Amino acid sequence: MSIFIDQNTSVCVQGITGSEGSFWTKHMMDLGTRVVCGVTPGKEGQTVHGVPVYHSIRNALKNHDIDATMLFVPPKLTKDAVFEALDAHIKKIVTIADGIPLHDMIAIRQRALSEDAFVVGGNTSGVISPKLAMMGSFPHWIERVYKKGNIGVMTRSGSLTNEVTAMIVEAGYGVSSLIGVGGDPVPGARFAEFLPLFQMDPQTDAVVIIGELGGTMEEEVAESIQNGVFNKPLVAFLGGRTAPKGQKMGHAGAIITGGKGSVEHKIEALTRVGALVAQRPRQVGILLTELGVRKS
Amino acid sequence: MKLYEYQAKQVFREFDIPVPVSMLITSIKQLPEAIQTVSFPCVIKSQVLSGGRGKRGLIAFVRTPEEAAKEVERLFGHELHIRSLLIEQAVTIKNELYASITFDPVAGTALLLVSLSGGVDIETLAIDEPEKIIKEAIDMRSGLMPHQARHVAYQLGLSDSTTKQIIALLLRMYQLFVQYDAELVEINPLFVNDKDVCIAGDGKLMIDDNSMFRQKRFEPGKADYRTEAEFEASQEGIPFIQFDGDIGLMCAGAGLTTTVYDLIHYEGGSVANYLEFGGPNYKKAVKAMEICLKVPSKVILIVTFGTIARADVMAEGIVEAIQKLKPDRPIVTCIRGTNEIEAVTILKNAGLEPLFDTEEAVRKACRLAKEVAL
Numbered sequence: 001m002s003i004f005i006d007q008n009t010s011v012c013v014q015g016i017t018g019s020e021g022s023f024w025t026k027h028m029m030d031l032g033t034r035v036v037c038g039v040t041p042g043k044e045g046q047t048v049h050g051v052p053v054y055h056s057i058r059n060a061l062k063n064h065d066i067d068a069t070m071l072f073v074p075p076k077l078t079k080d081a082v083f084e085a086l087d088a089h090i091k092k093i094v095t096i097a098d099g100i101p102l103h104d105m106i107a108i109r110q111r112a113l114s115e116d117a118f119v120v121g122g123n124t125s126g127v128i129s130p131k132l133a134m135m136g137s138f139p140h141w142i143e144r145v146y147k148k149g150n151i152g153v154m155t156r157s158g159s160l161t162n163e164v165t166a167m168i169v170e171a172g173y174g175v176s177s178l179i180g181v182g183g184d185p186v187p188g189a190r191f192a193e194f195l196p197l198f199q200m201d202p203q204t205d206a207v208v209i210i211g212e213l214g215g216t217m218e219e220e221v222a223e224s225i226q227n228g229v230f231n232k233p234l235v236a237f238l239g240g241r242t243a244p245k246g247q248k249m250g251h252a253g254a255i256i257t258g259g260k261g262s263v264e265h266k267i268e269a270l271t272r273v274g275a276l277v278a279q280r281p282r283q284v285g286i287l288l289t290e291l292g293v294r295k296s
Numbered sequence: 297m298k299l300y301e302y303q304a305k306q307v308f309r310e311f312d313i314p315v316p317v318s319m320l321i322t323s324i325k326q327l328p329e330a331i332q333t334v335s336f337p338c339v340i341k342s343q344v345l346s347g348g349r350g351k352r353g354l355i356a357f358v359r360t361p362e363e364a365a366k367e368v369e370r371l372f373g374h375e376l377h378i379r380s381l382l383i384e385q386a387v388t389i390k391n392e393l394y395a396s397i398t399f400d401p402v403a404g405t406a407l408l409l410v411s412l413s414g415g416v417d418i419e420t421l422a423i424d425e426p427e428k429i430i431k432e433a434i435d436m437r438s439g440l441m442p443h444q445a446r447h448v449a450y451q452l453g454l455s456d457s458t459t460k461q462i463i464a465l466l467l468r469m470y471q472l473f474v475q476y477d478a479e480l481v482e483i484n485p486l487f488v489n490d491k492d493v494c495i496a497g498d499g500k501l502m503i504d505d506n507s508m509f510r511q512k513r514f515e516p517g518k519a520d521y522r523t524e525a526e527f528e529a530s531q532e533g534i535p536f537i538q539f540d541g542d543i544g545l546m547c548a549g550a551g552l553t554t555t556v557y558d559l560i561h562y563e564g565g566s567v568a569n570y571l572e573f574g575g576p577n578y579k580k581a582v583k584a585m586e587i588c589l590k591v592p593s594k595v596i597l598i599v600t601f602g603t604i605a606r607a608d609v610m611a612e613g614i615v616e617a618i619q620k621l622k623p624d625r626p627i628v629t630c631i632r633g634t635n636e637i638e639a640v641t642i643l644k645n646a647g648l649e650p651l652f653d654t655e656e657a658v659r660k661a662c663r664l665a666k667e668v669a670l
Contacts, residue, residue, distance in 0.1 A: 020604075075506065098575065102399065102504035103477055106436055109404030125603065139603045139634045159549025159574060162601040162633060163654060183550055184506075185479075186401040212551060215401065239554040242561040246346070249537060249557070249570055251550045280559065282655060 002129035003152070003177045003197040003204070004092065004118070005033070005068060009133060012060060012069040012090075013038045014081050016048045021072030024137045025049055028070070031140050033133040036064045057088045068092035070135040075099035075122065082108050082119060082188075094135040095121040095188070105186040112188050119188030123251070124180035125158045136180065149174020149296040151288065152198040154191050155210035156183050156217070156251065157239070164210050164237055164281045171285020172295040176203040183251030185215065192220040195230040206233040206293045208284055212251065213240035214261040222269035233291040234275040237284050238263045297503045297514060300343045302382050304499030307476065311468045313483075314495045318384040324368050330383040331361060337386040340367050342378045354378075357386065379519070387497065388490040391454070394418055395466065396482035396500075397434070397473045406434035406473065408466065410448050415485040415497075440470035454488065461494040476514075477507030525569070525590040534577050534584060541566025542665040544593035544625075546584050548574025548600035548610070552654075556599050559655060565662035568593035578605030581613025585621055594668040597661040598629045599654055607631045607639035615646040626664050630657035 005011070011028070015021040016038025026049050029035050035051050037060040044055040054060040057069070069090050073081040075097040085093050093112075100108075100122040112119040120127055126136015130148040140146045145162050147169045155161045155178065165175055179194050181187045191209060198204045207230070211218040218238065224230045241263045243249050267277045276287045289295075299307075305315045319330040320343070331338070342354035349355050354374070356367035364383075371378055394414035400407045410430045413421060422429060432448050434440045445466040449459045465486075473481045482500040489495060503514050521527035522538065529536030535550070543565055547553035553572050560567055569591045573584040588596050600610055611631050618627065630651045631639045643650040651657040 076509065099506045101477060101507040101510075102479060103436065103474070103507070106399055106401075106404050106406065109401065110436070111404075113404055137603055142634070142636070155551075157549065157551025158603070159547075159601045159605075159633075160551030160555055162603065163552055163555070166601075166632075186399065186404070190402065210551070212554060220402075239551050239558060242558045243554060247537065249550075249554060279562070280655060281555065 001201050001203040002132050003194065003201050004127050004179060005129060005133045005135055007032045007034060007132050009092075010034055010036045010065050010067045011135060012036065012057065012064070012066045013051070013072065014057070014069055014085070015072035016040055016051065016053055017043050017046065018072055020137075022048050024072065025051065027137070027140065028134055031134050032131070033135070036066065057084050057090070061088060066090055068094070068135060070126070071095040071097065073097060075101070078122060079104035079108060083111070086111055086115060086117060091115075091117040093117065093119045093188070094124075094126050095119065096124055096126055096136055097122045099123075100184065102186060105184060105188065108188050109186050118193070120179060121182045121188055123184045124182035125161065127177070127179050128175075129177040130175050138178075144169055147174035148176075150176055150203060150205040150294065152176050152201065152204040152207040153178040153210065154194055154207065155180050156212055157210055160239060160281075161210055164208065164284055167281045167285050168208065168288070170282075171289060173285065173288060173293070174296050176201065181217070190220060191217045192224045195221065195224045199230050199232065204232065206235065206288055206291065208288070209234065209236045211236055211238045211266065213238070213243055213263050214251070216261065218266040219269045222273045222275065225273040225275060233288070233293055234270075235278060235284055235287045235291070236266075236270050236275055237278045237281060238266055297505055297508070297516065298345050299501045299503065299514065300345065300380075301341065301499050302343055302380070304501035305496065307472060307501060308496055308499055311472045313465055313468050313472075314493065315499070316385045316387055316495055316497075318382055320380055320382055321368070322380045324365065324372060327364060327368050327383070331364060334383050334385045336360065338364070339384045339386050340364065340371065341382040341384060342371050342374070342376070343380040343382055344376055344378060387487045387495055389487050390490055390492070391488035392485040392497070393452070393488065394484045395462075395469065395486050396480060396484070397469050397478070398480045400433060403433060406436050406440075406470070408432040408434055408440065408444070408448060408470070410452070410466070412452055418484065434470065436474075439474070440467060442467065455492055458488055458492050458494060465494055476501070477504045477511055478502060479504050525587050528590070529571065529587050532577070532580065532583055532587075534580065534587065535570070535572040536587060537570040538591055539567050539569060541568050542594045543661050544568045544571070544588040544591055544596040546571050546573060546588050546596055546598045548572060548578060548602050548605050552599060552601060556597070556654065556658060559658040560662060563658055563662040565658075565665055574600060574602055574605045578602060578610055579613060581610060582617040582620060585614070585617040585623065589621060589623055593625065594665040595626045595628060595661050596623065597657060598627065598631065599657055600631050600633060602633035604634075606634045608635035608642060611639035611642040615642060615648075618646070625668070628657050628661045628664065630654055
């Protein structure tokens, strides 16, 4: 089992003929992802790694069922591509683009909410369930980073995710499913929205969230625990504890304004509901052991 | 990107949002002309991007040419290197309101905030007296509807004429928010003067960085950067911030760089600069190191854990940078990710001692920084 995606999910790749799209489609398929079709306007009739390409999602739907779509589309064109997928009633969309305009993301978030769809990203590596399937760009072949196991992971970051998952593996664990919601101020989907899925997933015994300063996503996770939506063990690692106030350092979403979004506030909210917060990436694995999470 | 008050007010003028009569000066020589335009009493406002200007003595109220000259001289001589001052006509204040438009990331809407208690820090007000802030969600598909602006404005209980002005002003603020891809449009305080006229006392306008490609008007110039290195990095598209500590960072990924920044502080070290050369910049090791070397630091710490940003390519780049630039300070490397084994070999062959653990690399960099200091 896994969440969001598995080996039976029929995936479309928008922007499949581009160099990044083609490169990661190959890796997605190597891992076991069922890529059924691709879309690049003007390229219908071509194939990429044996996958047929169409001008539009509507054309692709004539020949394929699509459960989820993966976008390798530049930031300026992302809103159009996401809306194309939503118009086709696709409910799982992943966009890795870094630099999507804020107002475009507000529009995407609003539509996703009103149509009960998950838009994961932008500014993310995507979604992976090790040994099963992935939508995005993860070095899944590095065993010391993406070993299969029983820990669900949610993250706002990319490279830092590799750093933390390596520590989870070092401590004797592995990853069940990993969701990268991304580092933008308005992500298409938020941490708390995946907690019910991790709660239901028998493969997941505990969840690790990799957060950072700014926004309220970590506080929303604490709220879900408080409300009983999620009751498995949870460990958080939060970057930016010593970041200077008012300075945009790193992700656009990582900024403290007027005391709101500080790491202290997030730690307080999470520890109040029984979650543990690691000070260093290495502590994540140690805290999972402290919580008595079974090793794989 | 945050604009200066005078820039925000220029945009306000274009949208018919009333602002006081004013003139921007960059030298004391322009003061007589400014006084003639503005007349007394007037306010001298330092054009800096940080907040709390009043408390920090960066705003002065003056009634005579002598007072004005004294304050202008003081502010131009200020340690903050203030480059320009806004000389603005003083307003006879009847009410001080607050109005802003920003966004709600949870709901996926724009958000209008209005309060009768302006002139204070809105975040503090939101915590202490949230009932004093009127909030209205704006569906960006339909935009701010006049009925919403009316509903908000009438709750303030002001005179009929003032209310009508506020309705018009809120609608224009929203137009501006959309047209300029704003993260925030804020007027705090929004004055109502003794003649019941609404005037923007201050102006804050933040433009979304991701939208700069369609907002060319606000593209920053060289003068907008604090240092030569920050300007150069911006031209390369390399995220960079200069601090005044000991360890120069050359890392990949925003989250990882921020975490390394934390780990250095836990070890009692300090950071000379934040620099990210991951993502699309992973082949720019030479340029990245060149920028790092422009900043005074005692050691350079390189930490990466890339996927697309291949470790072997980054390692080759670093070796090339060291050969070309011959850095005058020690380099600590911790390069992992795609093709990490090859990366270690490349670094070792070049005579470096590559580390593989972030915390160990941070400890080594902190130790070296201290040794150099002695």
